[in-house]
């Protein structure tokens with residue numbers, strides 16, 4: 001027996017199940033969404049879109065996949081979250097009143113956290129009640145960093161949060177926790193080491209006075225995913241990721257060729273007829289006086305000689321140099 005024949009069925013059965021987010025483009029770069037019944041860390045700086053991504057995930061979950069969700073907020077109150085999405089076409093308030101989404105605002109007092117026998121048991125109880133009361137399948141915890149505010153000994157808290165992630169897994173919900181990156185880390189308190197399944201990084205970068213939002217899948221255990229940074233936008237419909245690589249460079253090529261107008265150059269093109277491929281765009285690049293314009297002119301002249309029409313643009317750039325296409 002050939003030992004290199006892949007065991008198709010066995011591999012197929014083991015594949016990680018995915019939970020679609022319904023966020024345009026995101027399910028494409030993750031090949032189906034977030035890891036189902038696992039926890040994903042969404043890390044990003046201030047205003048990078050973490051909260052909106054979490055809300056979009058829950059709202060789409062209800063509308064498109066009939067999965068109720070719990071949004072546990074450690075920062076913003078329910079009213080503040082409604083204000084956040086007021087400029088978007090997302091009916092958060094409607095879904096909350098229909099008990100499809102439950103917003104749980106947790107105000108953590110310093111004194112609660114600083115006790116020596118501190119644990120997150122109270123949080124577990126509230127979360128469990130919230131999940132069970134609406135049969136939630138999706139959970140967002142925004143942001144996990146807030147739990148650390150004012151804590152000097154983070155050791156116990158880290159262990160408690162590790163326990164929280166394990167608990168979420170056992171509870172069979174697909175969860176997002178948000179965090180803020182710092183230097184080489186994806187959370188301020190190094191929690192990423194406890195999230196083994198999926199990490200997503202959001203970024204809002206300004207280059208030459210233009211801000212561009214970007215998203216990148218840092219890791220996704222057990223799954224293939226797009227590895228590039230993808231631009232994304234926040235508009236009235238919520239978040240949309242633009243997966244450039246799948247923008248459709250999949251049209252079939254053609255064997256038809258068009259003469260360059262220079263017989264000796266035609267001969268350099270290998271395969272089939274000599275010349276440029278019909279329908280393609282050719283970039284002629286070179287320093288000053290190397291013959292770019294002459295190359296383009298030869299092509300235009302040859303076309304006209306064949307009785308074809310040729311459109312030639314003359315463009316000027318800011319330095320006053322001219323070039324033709």
Ligand SMILES: Nc1ncnc2c1ncn2[C@@H]1O[C@H](COP(=O)(O)OP(=O)(O)OP(=O)(O)O)[C@@H](O)[C@H]1O
Nearest residue numbers: 044045046047048049050051052053087088234235
């Ligand atoms: N209607 C809208 N159209 C376009 N962009 C919007 C709209 N509403 C909000 N935004 C953008 O979304 C950003 C807020 O996103 P969000 O609150 O999700 O960020 P965050 O990462 O949670 O921030 P923080 O770290 O402060 O909690 C705003 O700063 C704004 O740039």
Ligand SMILES: [Mg+2]
Nearest residue numbers: 050051052142
């Ligand atoms: Mg936020």
